[in-house]
Amino acid sequence: MSTIIQHDENPKLMKGNEALAEASFRAGLKAYFGYPITPQSEILEYLTEQAPNHKDVIVLQAESEVASINMVYGAAGAGVRTMTTSSSPGISLMQEGISYIAAAELPCLIVNVQRGGPGLGTIQPSQGDYFQATKGGGHGDYHLIVLAPSSVQEMADFVFDGFRLAEEYRMPAMILSDGALGQMMEKVYLPKSGSLPKQEVEWATTGKPASRERNYITSLHMDPEKMELVNLHLQDKYRKLKQEVRCELINTNDADIILVAFGLTARICNKAMEAARAKGINVGVIRPITLYPFPYEIIASFADPMRMFLTVEMNAGQMVEDVRLAVNGKSSVYFKGRMGGMIPTPEEILLEIEALTEKQRTMSQSAGYL
Amino acid sequence: MSTTMNGTMEIVYEKPKTLTDNPTHYCPGCGHGVIHRVLMEVINEMGIAEQTVGVAPVGCSVFAYNYMNIDMQEAAHGRASAVATGVRRVLPDKFVFSYQGDGDLAAIGTGETIHTINRGENILMVFVNNGIYGMTGGQMAPTSLCGMITSTTPYGRDEHFIGHPLKITEMIAQLPGAYYVARHSVHTPAAVRKLKKAFKASFESQKEKKGTCFIEVVSNCPSGWKMNPLEANEWMEKNMFPYFPPGDIKLPATMK
Ligand SMILES: Cc1ncc(C[n+]2csc(CCOP(=O)(O)OP(=O)(O)O)c2C)c(N)n1
Ligand code: SF4
Ligand SMILES: [Mg+2]
Numbered sequence: 355m356s357t358i359i360q361h362d363e364n365p366k367l368m369k370g371n372e373a374l375a376e377a378s379f380r381a382g383l384k385a386y387f388g389y390p391i392t393p394q395s396e397i398l399e400y401l402t403e404q405a406p407n408h409k410d411v412i413v414l415q416a417e418s419e420v421a422s423i424n425m426v427y428g429a430a431g432a433g434v435r436t437m438t439t440s441s442s443p444g445i446s447l448m449q450e451g452i453s454y455i456a457a458a459e460l461p462c463l464i465v466n467v468q469r470g471g472p473g474l475g476t477i478q479p480s481q482g483d484y485f486q487a488t489k490g491g492g493h494g495d496y497h498l499i500v501l502a503p504s505s506v507q508e509m510a511d512f513v514f515d516g517f518r519l520a521e522e523y524r525m526p527a528m529i530l531s532d533g534a535l536g537q538m539m540e541k542v543y544l545p546k547s548g549s550l551p552k553q554e555v556e557w558a559t560t561g562k563p564a565s566r567e568r569n570y571i572t573s574l575h576m577d578p579e580k581m582e583l584v585n586l587h588l589q590d591k592y593r594k595l596k597q598e599v600r601c602e603l604i605n606t607n608d609a610d611i612i613l614v615a616f617g618l619t620a621r622i623c624n625k626a627m628e629a630a631r632a633k634g635i636n637v638g639v640i641r642p643i644t645l646y647p648f649p650y651e652i653i654a655s656f657a658d659p660m661r662m663f664l665t666v667e668m669n670a671g672q673m674v675e676d677v678r679l680a681v682n683g684k685s686s687v688y689f690k691g692r693m694g695g696m697i698p699t700p701e702e703i704l705l706e707i708e709a710l711t712e713k714q715r716t717m718s719q720s721a722g723y724l
Numbered sequence: 725m726s727t728t729m730n731g732t733m734e735i736v737y738e739k740p741k742t743l744t745d746n747p748t749h750y751c752p753g754c755g756h757g758v759i760h761r762v763l764m765e766v767i768n769e770m771g772i773a774e775q776t777v778g779v780a781p782v783g784c785s786v787f788a789y790n791y792m793n794i795d796m797q798e799a800a801h802g803r804a805s806a807v808a809t810g811v812r813r814v815l816p817d818k819f820v821f822s823y824q825g826d827g828d829l830a831a832i833g834t835g836e837t838i839h840t841i842n843r844g845e846n847i848l849m850v851f852v853n854n855g856i857y858g859m860t861g862g863q864m865a866p867t868s869l870c871g872m873i874t875s876t877t878p879y880g881r882d883e884h885f886i887g888h889p890l891k892i893t894e895m896i897a898q899l900p901g902a903y904y905v906a907r908h909s910v911h912t913p914a915a916v917r918k919l920k921k922a923f924k925a926s927f928e929s930q931k932e933k934k935g936t937c938f939i940e941v942v943s944n945c946p947s948g949w950k951m952n953p954l955e956a957n958e959w960m961e962k963n964m965f966p967y968f969p970p971g972d973i974k975l976p977a978t979m980k
Contacts, residue, residue: 385814412813416806417839424803424836428810431797432777436810454800559795559811561775561818568744570789572798 359514361543370509371396371536377510380547381517384434385412387425392477393533394467397439419444423451430460431571433558439465442483453492457573461520465529467536470695478695479533484672487530488646497592499527500645502616506540521553534618600643601652609638614677615666616642623666626703635711650680657684662710664688740768744793753953755943756785758910766923776819779808783825784858802833805840808847819930821848826867827857830892844901844935848926854945862948866890893940897974903935905974909942911957942968
């Protein structure tokens with residue numbers, strides 16, 4: 355499932371953004387287009403600084419995120435491994451282009467180092483773009499492959515996974531990170547160069563030799579019957595993509611309460627879980643790694659009337675809707691969220707867990723009277 | 725075809741192999757079809773079809789890739805020059821052109837237009853100025869003339885309310901990245917010959933990576949202007965040419 359990545363023997367201490375940038379060179383990036391925005395500017399800065407050491411890689415600061423994503427469209431259509439990175443407002447601006455890329459079936463990698471919103475919001479971390487990332491984001495019926503790292507190590511590794519999946523399925527992939535993961539420094543074993551094979555691009559526009567028909571990249575199909583066939587083809591691809599679902603399970607088997615969280619909040623949930631277990635409360639954590647495809651079946655397999663789910667996010671409650679879809683009424687699903695750049699603490703999650711434990715106790719007591 | 729002295733047929737005109745057999749969807753008398761042909765003839769005659777990638781816009785020429793028998797990409801509305809930048813940067817030894825209408829290049833895509841040229845991207849930008857939004861049914865374009873009646877300026881374009889027609893070609897000629905800037909038309913055989921020369925010179929300079937070549941073609945839109953093709957061309961000469969005069973706007977020393 356995941357890319358077989360070879361890593362350096364020795365670790366480095368790096369910021370998430372820098373680790374991602376270095377990993378992209380090592381993953382065989384050929385063209386990067388981006389525009390400055392906090393908290394992801396280190397990616398563009400790192401790439402421009404290192405560019406002289408990678409003469410075969412185009413690193414270009416575009417005039418806007420609109421331009422960046424359309425440059426990505428052009429480079430991807432010409433058959434090269436290409437990437438853009440931004441943060442929430444910039445990703446909003448790219449949505450039309452992303453929809454075109456999905457429709458034209460071009461592989462590329464888009465990184466969103468999320469910040470709090472809506473609007474100009476804050477430069478502090480957030481997970482407020484979950485809906486936008488996983489449900490399409492732009493116009494029309496389409497999806498992205500969405501990978502949610504929760505460490506600097508995964509910021510680097512998922513560049514490889516993202517490119518591989520994007521190229522295998524010919525669709526855009528997104529790394530949905532946040533400002534904390536982008537800015538934090540951690541030990542990272544960088545992936546080695548050369549572990550990602552070159553993609554096959556017989557469809558690319560590289561100049562038409564006499565020996566083949568012309569290649570053209572388009573998303574336009576005026577005939578609705580043809581357009582529906584294109585839609586059916588895309589939906590078929592999204593169904594196949596389900597085999598790539600990835601999810602981390604920690605202490606879930608004996609858990610009375612399962613925390614569901616992705617990215618940064620999953621790390622905090624792990625701390626809360628440890629604190630709860632120290633108090634004798636059986637808590638587990640499910641961490642979706644692929645947010646699209648979402649691990650519905652895996653979560654459903656833990657749904658049980660005796661078990662409670664607590665979804666923790668840095669937003670007003672977005673992934674919790676998918677958790678509810680997954681458990682389909684078989685368990686109660688609760689939500690704890692912080693917004694606007696605030697990060698939940700393990701202590702406040704523990705308080706929620708204790709309140710739920712109390713609820714479970716009174717419920718089982720009242721059940722005993724029946 | 726004409727008959728030669730010994731009675732065999734001599735081919736005097738042939739559709740270049742850079743054009744597909746697909747019939748175009750353009751209205752009778754529309755300039756787009758002629759401009760496509762001129763561009764494809766030049767690419768064919770220069771023998772660069774195998775090394776050329778084109779970028780189509782959103783506008784009436786959105787289907788250019790159905791007619792041009794070369795590798796093509798269809799860009800989002802206004803973004804053709806950004807897409808062409810992406811293509812050209814990763815295929816530095818190929819020939820790349822973008823083809824855009826006035827709404828595409830000079831309204832929604834103004835930012836990309838200016839910055840592509842400011843970076844001196846080694847592409848040819850073909851700018852078809854028909855003073856109107858043809859595709860969406862004849863609304864005002866950034867280049868619609870003062871007083872011009874369109875479906876969104878039913879009382880005529882009032883420049884005090886909505887601004888003057890934009891001379892984007894003169895504007896971008898100021899940028900150091902612009903290597904060769906000219907304005908042409910396709911309404912007479914002589915005009916077609918001049919445009920052909922301009923396209924050829926543009927592709928030749930691309931080999932030497934001199935910067936952006938920008939060729940505006942003042943064209944017509946018989947349907948949007950609600951005229952027959954003859955009236956449209958007369959109206960164009962009488963009204964468009966004084967404001968958008970054909971001729972060289974920025975000529976590199978080597979072309980003087
Ligand atoms: C984002 C977006 N906005 C608006 C449109 C609708 N639209 C399609 S073509 C067009 C104008 C085309 O005019 P022009 O560029 O002058 O080309 P012409 O048809 O005249 O050749 C517009 C507004 C669109 N497709 N996408
Ligand atoms: S609407 Fe105008 S620009 Fe479009 S094809 Fe018809 S005449 Fe040409
Ligand atoms: Mg127009």
